[in-house]
Amino acid sequence: MGGMKEEVDYRFTPGGVTRMVFPLLKRMKEAGILKGATWVSLNPGGPRHSVLDGIEFRNVLLDHESLAGYGKTKEAIWGTVHGLSEASSSGDMFWRDDFTDYAYYNRLSAETMRALDGEGDFDLFYVHDFQQLPVGYMLGTLKPKVFRWHIPFDRTTIPKLWIEPLSTYLNSYDVVIASSRRYLDSLKEFGFGGVARHVYPYVDPSDYSKPTAREAKALARGLGIADREKVAVVVARMDPIKGQDRAIRAMAKVRSQEPDLRLLLVGNGSFSSSSGGLKLSKGAAWRARLEQLAKDLGVQDRVTFAGHLSQRELDAAYVRSSFTVLPSVQEGFGLVVIEGWIHGRPSVVSTGAGVSELVQERANGLLFEPDDVDTLADQMARLASDEALARKMGARGRVTSRSCFVEEGVKQESDIMLGLV
């Protein structure tokens, strides 16, 4: 199965986690730091067992009913830590029957890992993201356990009823890694008693191709974008927290100044809402709302919804763009800014995203408060009107992006892991 091809035989689920964990394991294996790795994850449509580039995949399968309950709990946690108002009623989440499905999935994962440990005698368990948080506690082993918290961690958004169980689960890990400095600080203020670190998420630069200008043009034409138009690209799954509505509102304000500016929205549903995932209808509903908003603001001819693009097409979209926009209300990090930088494109970044820590105003990008659409519009206009500035900032961004290359991630994460084994 080693000959499987991405986008042909398999596809990584949307989001940055798989995009960074897979290269991490590959690189660590190539460097001889890892002898082997077994990846246990939820994959409702996948085979129980597969191997890719020497990494074993053990998929946990869930029946439809359990999947629904798990999905609802996952969304409740996600919405709450992102400060979404509709999730504010999830304070009693740990007492809902849906939570028992979340616990069920976590216990299945822990039992699978335990059984595999019995065969392989692992040296360390590395658990990723909030969907698997209880696994560390459930594993019941003294072997080192590292947890990577990918989403925002703002202790002020944590409901009172969550404090105790969250502390119990977090404290079952030897090290917790947060995605940015601000979330690390919040984790400490929350009262996490173990070792906490921050490591910026990372990407493998070799995963990104350099499409020719002709390819970029062809993609743009396919999407109905004229050659004369300047493109601001937002790459994010269709989700209210990603703030595409803010970018559309900003477009409406910029339109008179920059009539040739087009907003390109790339992405569709998340794992939760995609047809291959949990099939929750959030993504489609949000896209419909955005389309309506563009119509209401009279910018439907200035906004293009591209949906899902393959990696090659996405690279072409970056190349065709003048700059990227990350309008997220809250974001654990925001790897798309790094991707834009790799392609030499500057970014307008919401301060609600962890990656904003890496943005030096007017050097490699521009910042705005997530609810300040006026400033977002000004920043977009600035980059659209001054190509030289955009190019200069893009070049600086390319340099900054190196701090989020997998080599740096491997170095930092290996140090943490080797310190435990």
Place this chain on the structure above:
Amino acid sequence: MEVFQVTLSDMLLPALSFLVIIVVTWVTAYVLGAIVSRLMSRSTPLVAAQAKRLVWAFVWFVGLLLAVEQLGLHVELLLLIVGLMGAAVIVGNRDSLENISARYFTDLYVPIKVGDYVAVRGQTGRVIEMNPICTIILSADDQLISIPNTVFVKEAVVNATPQAWKELTIPIMVGGDVDLAELERSVLKSCNKIRIHLDQRFPPVLSVKSRTPQSAELTLTLMVKEPGRKEAISAEMNQRISAILESAKKKGQP
């Protein structure tokens, strides 16, 4: 010269009696075990399981003695030897056995566990180990203090751990090949039914205390809202867990 004649019926009859007694013993052990389980459904599942095992062992002990007697063997001497050996073991290890049994009762009925901050017989500290003979506490000045387990059932023990009075731990003994994920889901759902009596800040937690290929000892930890309801909650949850285990058994799960 006397001639002993052994007929086929002389041999068959005792053998048949032996077999009949074994079968009757098996049936009796099964029936009494089921009755004990039913009678103790409101007790801790661990205690119910051990009581059932005790009844089972007793029935088989008596049954085997009766069966062996049918084969013409004299069991009085065997009984005497077993009895004397038992008495010698009890007398010789009186203190240890007292501690071991105290450990058993402490586990079930004295509200302390590893990690708690306790005061007993003038000593205070955090419990760091509870072994069959003694409980070890770590004092504030880093000293290890061993306290015989009997002290915990004979004397007043103060558990100064915050919220300790709220904590209700229910031990659950299951087979080693239990479907833990399914069991946990059912137990958590069951806890949700009585959530109005539980402190909402502390959701129920099921943990695996020990595990072998044959069995797993689990602990369900609940935090009650009012101290007066603790016993009632314990009884109800024990009953609910027994029903879950029974239902799992019927479905063919261990």
